[in-house]
Each structure stands twice: as C-alpha cells, then as structure tokens.
Amino acid sequence: MIKFEEVSKVFGTGDKTVQAVQNVSLTVNKGEIFGIVGFSGAGKSTLIRLVNLLERPSSGKVIVNDFEISSISKDELRKLRRRIGMIFQSFNLFNSRTVSGNIAYPLKLTRTNKQEIDRRVKELLQFVGLEDKADKYPEQLSGGQRQRVGIARALATSPDILICDEATSALDPETTGEILNLLKKINKEYNITILLITHEMHVIRTICDRMAVMENGEVIEEGNVYDIFSNPQSKTTQSFISSVLNDKLSPRLLAKLHEKPAARLYRVVFTGEASSEPLLSRVTRKHQIDFNIIYGSINELQDQLFGSLVVEFYGEKSEVDNVVKELSEIVEVREVAHHGS
Amino acid sequence: MGVEWSTFWPRIVEATGETIMMVILTLIFSSIFGILMGLLFFVTREGNILENKLIFNILNLFVNIVRPIPFIILLVAITPMTREVVGTTIGTMAAVFPMTIAASFAIARIVENNLVSVEPGIIEAAQAMGARPVQIIFGVLIPEALGPLIMGLTFITVGLIDFSAMAGTVGGGGLGDLAMSYGYQRFDTSVMVVTVVILILLVQVAQFTGNFLSKAVLRR
Numbered sequence: 064m065i066k067f068e069e070v071s072k073v074f075g076t077g078d079k080t081v082q083a084v085q086n087v088s089l090t091v092n093k094g095e096i097f098g099i100v101g102f103s104g105a106g107k108s109t110l111i112r113l114v115n116l117l118e119r120p121s122s123g124k125v126i127v128n129d130f131e132i133s134s135i136s137k138d139e140l141r142k143l144r145r146r147i148g149m150i151f152q153s154f155n156l157f158n159s160r161t162v163s164g165n166i167a168y169p170l171k172l173t174r175t176n177k178q179e180i181d182r183r184v185k186e187l188l189q190f191v192g193l194e195d196k197a198d199k200y201p202e203q204l205s206g207g208q209r210q211r212v213g214i215a216r217a218l219a220t221s222p223d224i225l226i227c228d229e230a231t232s233a234l235d236p237e238t239t240g241e242i243l244n245l246l247k248k249i250n251k252e253y254n255i256t257i258l259l260i261t262h263e264m265h266v267i268r269t270i271c272d273r274m275a276v277m278e279n280g281e282v283i284e285e286g287n288v289y290d291i292f293s294n295p296q297s298k299t300t301q302s303f304i305s306s307v308l309n310d311k312l313s314p315r316l317l318a319k320l321h322e323k324p325a326a327r328l329y330r331v332v333f334t335g336e337a338s339s340e341p342l343l344s345r346v347t348r349k350h351q352i353d354f355n356i357i358y359g360s361i362n363e364l365q366d367q368l369f370g371s372l373v374v375e376f377y378g379e380k381s382e383v384d385n386v387v388k389e390l391s392e393i394v395e396v397r398e399v400a401h402h403g404s
Numbered sequence: 405m406g407v408e409w410s411t412f413w414p415r416i417v418e419a420t421g422e423t424i425m426m427v428i429l430t431l432i433f434s435s436i437f438g439i440l441m442g443l444l445f446f447v448t449r450e451g452n453i454l455e456n457k458l459i460f461n462i463l464n465l466f467v468n469i470v471r472p473i474p475f476i477i478l479l480v481a482i483t484p485m486t487r488e489v490v491g492t493t494i495g496t497m498a499a500v501f502p503m504t505i506a507a508s509f510a511i512a513r514i515v516e517n518n519l520v521s522v523e524p525g526i527i528e529a530a531q532a533m534g535a536r537p538v539q540i541i542f543g544v545l546i547p548e549a550l551g552p553l554i555m556g557l558t559f560i561t562v563g564l565i566d567f568s569a570m571a572g573t574v575g576g577g578g579l580g581d582l583a584m585s586y587g588y589q590r591f592d593t594s595v596m597v598v599t600v601v602i603l604i605l606l607v608q609v610a611q612f613t614g615n616f617l618s619k620a621v622l623r624r
Binding site: 115117140142143144145147149151153155157158159160168169171172173200216 | 523525526528529530531532533534535536539543544547548550621623
C-alpha cells in the first residue's frame with residue numbers, strides 16, 4: 064500500500080523554485096494497478112520518485128507498507144527499496160552486464176548465494192519469455208526485450224510494489240500491448256501492487272483499476288477508471304479520454320451537420336447495464352421516429368461496455384422530445400451544440 | 405665522432421628498461437591516486453550519490469592548480485618534496501614521484517569526465533534497487549565506464565612516455581637522458597634516431613594494448 068498525505072515537492076532555492084508536486088493526497092491500495100496520467104511536466108515523474116525516495120518530499124508524508132518513509136534510516140531505506148521494483152522509459156539496463164547479469168545484480172547486492180541467484184534468474188527469464196537471451200548484452204536486444212529484462216530485474220527481489228515510470232512510452236504499439244499484458248500478469252500472479260505513470264490514456268484504459276489525473280503538480284481528478292471514463296469532470300481529463308475514445312466530432316463536420324434544417328443531434332452515453340440493452344431501438348420504435356448513429360464508439364473498460372454515440376433523431380419535434388425525455392431516465396443524453404462536445 | 409655501437413647497445417637496452425620502468429611504476433601509482441580522486445570528484449558533484457560541496461571544491465581547486473603547471477617546471481619545483489618522499493632527487497625512482505603527481509591529477513580529470521558520460525538513469529536504477537554508494541561505484545559506475553576509462557589511461561600512458569623523456573633530462577635516466585646527452589649535446593644523429601625509433605615503438609605498443617583492451621570491454 065502506498066499513501067501520499069498532503070505531499071509537496073519544491074525544486075531549487077530562493078527565487079528560482081519550481082513546485083513540482085503540490086499538496087497531493089492519494090492512496091494506492093494493495094494489489095491494484097493504479098495509473099497516473101498527465102502531460103509532460105505535470106509532476107508525475109517526481110511524484111512516483113517520492114515512493115522510493117529517489118526524491119525527498121519537501122512537506123507531507125509518504126507512507127509505504129505502513130512506514131513513513133522520509134523518517135527511516137538509510138539502512139531501512141535500502142531494505143524498503145528491495146520491496147519496491149522500478150522500471151523506466153529508457154530501461155536503464157547495465158550495458159556492461161549480460162541479460163542474466165542484469166537480473167542477478169539486485170540479488171548480488173544482498174549477497175544471495177550463487178545457486179539461489181541462478182535459480183531465480185532462470186525462473187524470471189522464463190517468466191518474461193527470454194530464456195534464449197540469457198547471455199546476450201542489452202545492445203543486442205529490441206526495445207520490448209530490453210523492457211522485459213528491466214521487468215525481470217525489478218522482480219528479482221520479489222517486491223510487493225512495482226513502480227513504472229513511462230515504461231511503455233519508448234515502445235511501438237504492439238510491443239506496448241505485450242508489456243502491458245506482462246504487467247497485468249505480474250499483478251495477477253504475484254499480487255504485486257503496480258503504480259504507473261504515463262501520458263498515454265491507452266495504457267490506463269488497458270490495465271488500470273483506478274487512476275488519477277495530474278496537472279501542474281496537482282491531482283485534479285481521481286477514482287475508478289470506469290467512472291472517470293464515463294463521467295470526466297475536468298477539461299484535461301476530457302481531452303485525455305477523447306484521445307482514446309474518438310468520441311468527439313471535428314468542428315467542421317459538426318458545422319456541416321448543423322446546416323441541415325431539422326437536424327437535432329444528441330450525445331447518448333451508455334454505461335453499465337444500459338449498454339447491453341437495445342435501448343435506442345426500443346424507445347424510438349415506441350414513439351415511431353427514426354434515428355441515425357452519426358459518430359461514436361463503444362469500448363470495453365474493466366470488463367464492462369461503455370458507449371458514447373452521437374445520434375440524430377428524425378420526426379415530430381414533440382415526439383423527439385419525448386424520446387429524449389424517456390432516454391434521459393436511463394442513460395445520459397445531451398444535445399450537441401454547434402461548438403461541439 | 406660517433407659512439408662505438410658494440411659497447412653502446414647495452415646502454416640503449418638499459419635506458420629502454422629505465423623508461424619502461426618509470427612509465428609502468430608511474431602508471432600504477434597514478435592510476436591508484438587518480439582513479440580514487442576522479443571517483444571522489446564524480447560522486448561529490450552536485451546532485452550525485454555523495455554530493456559534498458566542500459570536498460568537491462577543494463579537489464577542484466587542487467586539480468586546477470596542478471594541471472596548468474608545465475611538467476618540466478613541476479619537476480624542478482617539487483624537488484624538495486621529491487627528496488622528502490624518495491630520499492634522493494637523482495635516478496629513476498626520483499623521476500617517478502613528480503610524474504605520479506602530474507599524472508594523478510590528469511587521470512582524476514579523465515576519470516571524472518568518463519563517469520559523467522554514464523547514463524544517470526542507470527545510476528538511478530541501481531539506487532532504486534537499494535545499492536550502497538560503494539556498490540554503485542564499483543559495481544555500476546566503473547564497469548559501465550570501463551571502455552572509455554581504458555582509452556583515457558592509454559592516452560595518459562603515451563603522455564607518460566613523453567614525461568619520462570623530460571624527467572630523464574634532470575637525471576632520471578632512460579631514453580630521454582640518452583637522447584639529450586649523446587644525441588643533442590654531442591651532436592650524434594644516429595643515437596638520436598635510434599632513441600626516437602624506440603620511443604615511437606613504445607608508444608605504438610601502449611596504444612595497441614589500450615585499443616585491444618577497450619575493444620574487448622566495449623565489445624565493438
């Protein structure tokens with residue numbers, strides 16, 4: 064478990080200070096995958112480094128596994144760091160060591176005996192699917208393979224927590240998918256709590272249980288991934304979500320659609336149970352009007368369906384009003400204005 | 405009037421031996437001091453694993469004082485210190501002392517420069533694993549920078565062959581001494597040519613060995 068209590072981090076002194084993290088309070092529960100999304104410079108990287116004290120908080124408390132970490136001794140900190148694996152955007156593998164050597168390194172630090180190290184390295188190589196690369200050097204591997212080595216190395220000391228600093232940002236989409244699957248597998252099989260930061264909403268959508276959005280050092284939104292996707296509050300969150308859901312019409316197309324005299328465009332948002340019912344068809348048939356889905360998408364999120372559709376209704380004004388009213392009782396319906404959203 | 409080569413060859417062999425001796429001894433001593441100083445330099449830098457402004461500034465001051473002094477001047481200037489430490493100011497061992505001083509500071513800079521080129525993320529990764537500073541220095545920093553370090557030491561070795569010739573002129577023996585007293589002061593071109601050829605060969609051997617070792621470490 065990781066808990067931030069009113070944590071702030073200021074860099075620099077005097078007039079040239081930068082407030083990287085501002086008054087963040089956040090709890091990451093044991094066994095979950097928690098994602099923090101934000102643009103670059105939002106403070107995510109600093110926040111995640113507070114967990115293993117690569118950065119020290121300027122104020123506030125960071126609690127990891129029931130330890131308030133900024134007050135523990137150097138020795139205890141080293142012990143704690145072995146309970147927290149970390150992987151990086153640029154992998155940060157040791158170029159002077161082979162794949163096996165990289166994975167063995169954290170174990171050598173604790174003077175684990177050689178047989179035990181060999182056994183563990185073999186097991187981890189198998190887990191990440193790199194048995195045949197044991198004696199290769201990092202420069203002989205692809206980006207995805209390097210990150211697998213990074214993951215195996217982070218898991219060597221059997222940590223309870225894995226922190227991922229933009230772990231897939233340097234990878235192509237297909238490799239990103241493979242690494243995300245691997246992270247999910249780690250979470251499920253070893254019950255390791257994962258805290259990740261990313262600027263890709265796709266990563267959050269694919270593996271996270273809960274999420275937070277950061278902007279200018281602050282957490283501006285936080286909660287269950289499904290809830291935030293279906294009901295984003297801030298502009299930043301909305302724009303992150305549109306980046307993966309494709310649910311916004313371009314202003315040009317929208318203007319064109321509004322040129323039609325009787326056009327009435329609505330955005331219908333389906334969540335939970337509503338998304339599995341033939342709702343649109345049932346309600347429009349009842350009031351004898353037609354509908355046309357113009358734009359939108361239906362996505363799977365945390366084993367549930369989530370849809371956001373732009374729909375045009377054809378028919379008597381009063382009937383359309385009735386349809387909208389009836390739909391509004393079950394799902395979210397908003398008239399799409401000229402300026403979008 | 406030239407030298408009698410049949411009796412002079414043994415002098416050449418002896419002088420070559422002295423030069424090699426001076427260079428190797430200096431290399432050993434200055435590597436120990438230089439690498440330690442360079443490491444201390446690097447780790448005490450701002451933002452590094454053992455950041456310490458005081459130690460860094462003192463070291464920096466020392467290096468910047470010693471480095472710009474021309475070697476021939478340093479050699480003469482520290483004669484009293486040489487007498488204290490070595491017991492004499494004449495001979496091969498007396499030359500090793502000033503050479504070690506000059507080379508140590510040069511190596512310190514080279515070590516520092518090469519360590520700076522190690523990806524900071526790699527050091528961060530080791531820290532995140534709970535490595536101690538000593539473990540980071542010897543298990544990560546040095547292995548990661550070993551290739552360029554060997555190249556740097558090779559560069560210094562070639563410089564030391566140069567230094568040894570200068571040290572020779574103040575009674576250190578070696579090929580430099582021979583070239584100066586027979587080749588230059590007695591106008592014997594053949595002695596000059598022979599010593600220069602031997603010096604060139606020594607430099608070639610040092611460079612070749614350095615290249616070979618760094619290649620082996622860098623795998624390229």
